Amino acid sequence: MARSLDGLVLSPVADQAPGQVGTRTRFTYRERDGRISAAYVGGDVVEGHLVGTRAGDRIDFRYVQLKTDGTTSSGHCVSTVSELPDGRVRLDETWEWESQQGSGTSVVEELAGPA
Incomplete structure (x- = not known):
């Protein structure tokens, strides 16, 4: 099993569609006893x-966000945690909006240096 996500800061490796998370978004994770949570901000996400x-x-979570245009959205995501050759954590994600149409995949990686 890959190491704990607790205290790690991760970011998408590529931008998604406008109004979604992207390379400027930062996720700060907490993990304890099989529970995962994260706060995130950046790009179009306030x-x-x-x-x-x-x-x-395997991580299974729900997400909710407020965007710069004042709208909110929510969805569901399943991620696979792995470790990169340099020791950083990588999440391969499959997500689906629950508040609107759309689904997809994304890759989120631990930042190499200071956030």
Whole structure:
């Protein structure tokens, strides 16, 4: 199993569609006893939160966010946790909006240096 996410800051490796998270978004994770949470901000996201569970290298969570245009949105995501050759954490994500149409995949990686 990859190491704990607790205290790590991760960011997407590529931008998604406008109004969603992107390379300027920063996720600060907390993990304890199989529970996962994160606060995120940046890009088109003014404030976002996710909460879920981790079993081994699988994370299952729901997310909600407030965007710069004043709208909110929410969805569900399942991620696979792995470790990169340089020791950083990577999440391969499959997500689906619950508050609107749309789904997709994304990759989020631990930042190499200071956030």
